[in-house]
Amino acid sequence: MHGVKAKGILSSQNGMNIYRGCSHGCIYCDSRSSCYRMEHDFEDIEVKENAPELLEDALRRKRKRCMIGTGAMSDPYIPLELSLEYSRKALLIIEKYGFGVALQTKSDRVLRDLDILKKINEKTKAVVQMTLTTADENLCKIIEPNVCTTSKRFEALKTFRDNGIPTVVWLCPVLPYINDTRENIEAILKMCVEAQVRGVICFGMGLTLRDGNREYFYRQLDRHFPGLKNRYIREYGNRYELPSPRGDELMRLFHQTCEKNGIMHDKDEIFSYLHRFEEKSPHEQLSLWEL
DSSP, X not given: OEEEOOSOOOOTTSEEOSEESOSSOXXXXXXXXXXXXXXXXTTSOEEETTHHHHHXXXXXXXXXXXXXXXXXXXXXXXXXXXXXXXXHHHHHHHHHTTOEXXXXXXXXXXXXXXXXXXXXXXXXXXXXXXXXXOXXXXXXXXXSTTSOOHHHHHHHHHHHHXXXXXXXXXXXXXXXXXXXXXXXXXXXXXXXXXXXXXXXXXXXXXXXXXXXXXXXXXXXXXXXXXXXXXXXXXXXTTOSEEEOTTHHHHHHHHHHHHHHTTOBOOHHHHHHHHHOOOOOOHHHHHHHHHO
């Protein structure tokens, strides 16, 4: 890891990334792409040392409260967070100033901050988003090697359900010839139904590859799935979008299952929900305290 002094912390859409880079080792990670101009090794995590101070100053100056997002480019609960606690400090500041939060992670370490998320959710909205790609624990350890497996994420989703914290699942990417089976998608959606998630985001059954992450992904295919890289090259070349040949069937299954179980599955509707600040009335807050 290495530290930097950042000039700002919030994007124009009120998103923030306290860390830059990641140690999860997911074989498909888009954040490795060259277009993001990362000037250090991806696993050499860049830490914005003044992030808490920048965030407090930014929220103090805002005229209207809003949702603050984090985790789009780097998971806020990488192992470093256990000792640095920058994500926890950020949540404390968000709660202090009455803002909402929508965070995205693959790690059950987020449960450490359940206490703060509950306080935020009492006044407005705290949404936890988790990525689920495979119900196969052994496959999960291959494609997402340095982060908790799907079963632990599922347990985390149920814990948030039991504590009234809304959740959203990212069902992506779906890797052609690896996790693009009907059995896998059915199993993941079954978890979503049981955990009572508010929405499931799916951009289609497939993945995207850019310069930078394509090379890393192909090296991992050679390592774990011998021969599959050549099939990818034959079928997709250097395309950005790599759709699963089972895409139409699996998307029908996805939409039908979500619709049947009252789960949001329209991307625009879910993103609108994630960005919408909702202040709870004193009556709603009182009802929460009475639970």
